[in-house]
Amino acid sequence: MAASIDSPAARPADVAPPAQSEPGAPLQLEGTPELLAELAEHSRRLEHALPEEIIRFAVERYFPRLTMATAFGPEGCVILYYLARIQPRTYVFNLDTGYQFAETLELRDRIASKYGIEVELRRPATTIAEYEAQHGGPLYRTNPDQCCFDRKVTVLRDSVRGMHAWMSGIRRDQSADRAAAPVVGWDRKFNLVKISPLANWTKKDIWKLITEEDIPYNPLHDQGYPSIGCWPCTRSVMFGEDERAGRWSGMAKTECGLHTLEAPAAETSEGANATPGSEG
Numbered sequence: 001m002a003a004s005i006d007s008p009a010a011r012p013a014d015v016a017p018p019a020q021s022e023p024g025a026p027l028q029l030e031g032t033p034e035l036l037a038e039l040a041e042h043s044r045r046l047e048h049a050l051p052e053e054i055i056r057f058a059v060e061r062y063f064p065r066l067t068m069a070t071a072f073g074p075e076g077c078v079i080l081y082y083l084a085r086i087q088p089r090t091y092v093f094n095l096d097t098g099y100q101f102a103e104t105l106e107l108r109d110r111i112a113s114k115y116g117i118e119v120e121l122r123r124p125a126t127t128i129a130e131y132e133a134q135h136g137g138p139l140y141r142t143n144p145d146q147c148c149f150d151r152k153v154t155v156l157r158d159s160v161r162g163m164h165a166w167m168s169g170i171r172r173d174q175s176a177d178r179a180a181a182p183v184v185g186w187d188r189k190f191n192l193v194k195i196s197p198l199a200n201w202t203k204k205d206i207w208k209l210i211t212e213e214d215i216p217y218n219p220l221h222d223q224g225y226p227s228i229g230c231w232p233c234t235r236s237v238m239f240g241e242d243e244r245a246g247r248w249s250g251m252a253k254t255e256c257g258l259h260t261l262e263a264p265a266a267e268t269s270e271g272a273n274a275t276p277g278s279e280g
C-alpha cells in the first residue's frame with residue numbers, strides 16, 4: 001500500500017506558528033452537529049484513500065491552522081516525509097518532557113537536515129529537576145497520569161492554541177483502544193479536527209515505505225523498542241509481545257492522555273473521535 005511521491009519541495013524560511021490570525025477566522029472551532037456531520041462525510045469519503053491523499057486534504061482544508069504533535073515514532077516520520085512534499089510549513093511540534101531518549105532528539109535533527117522541517121520542541125514550564133523537587137521525587141513512578149498531564153497534555157493544549165486541526169499517526173491495528181479511530185473526526189478534548197492519515201495502514205506498510213524511501217527513524221526500533229516514549233516509561237519488548245507492551249509496563253496505564261477523552265460521554269456522530277487514538 002505504500003506509495004512514493006515527488007521530490008521534496010524547498011521549505012520556506014518561516015514555519016507556520018500557532019495562533020495564526022487570518023481575518024474573520026475563529027480562534028477555535030466548535031464541535032457543532034453540522035461540523036460533526038461534515039467531518040463524518042469527509043471520513044467516509046477518505047476511508048480508503050492513501051495517506052498522501054488524506055494529508056493533502058488536511059493541508060488544503062486546514063493549513064495554516066493545521067498542526068501535528070510527533071514523538072518521532074515511525075508513523076510520525078512517515079507523515080513528516082509526506083509533509084515535506086505537500087506543505088513543509090505545517091507547524092509540527094514535539095512534547096519535550098525532559099525525559100526523552102537522546103536518540104529521539106537526534107532523530108529530530110536528522111529529519112530537519114533531510115527534509116528541512118524543524119520540529120519545534122515544546123517544553124513544560126519546569127525543568128525535570130524543578131518538577132521532581134516540587135513533588136519529592138519523580139512522579140512517573142508514583143503518579144504517571146499526573147506526570148503525563150503536567151508534562152504533555154498541558155503543553156499540548158498551549159501548543160495547539162489557534163489551531164483548527166491536528167494530525168495523528170495512530171493506526172487502528174495498534175491496539176483495541178485505537179481500533180475505532182476515524183480517518184477524520186472531532187477531538188472534543190482539545191476542540192480540534194483530528195485527522196489520522198495512517199488509520200488503515202499496518203506496521204508492515206509503514207516499514208515498507210520507510211525502507212523504500214530511506215526515511216530516518218529512531219535506532220532504538222532496531223534494539224527491541226517498537227514504541228518509544230519517555231525513557232522512564234519505555235522498555236524493550238520480547239518476541240510475541242504487543243507492540244505497545246513496553247509503554248508504562250507493569251502499570252494499568254496504556255496511553256499518555258493525548259488521545260484519550262477525559263469524560264467519555266455518549267458520542268453519536270459517526271466520525272467523532274470517541275476512542276483513544278498516535279504516537280504518544
Ligand code: SF4
Pocket residue numbers: 097099139140143144145147148149151152229230231232233256
Ligand atoms: S511518559 Fe512517563 S516520564 Fe513521560 S510524561 Fe508520562 S509519566 Fe512522565
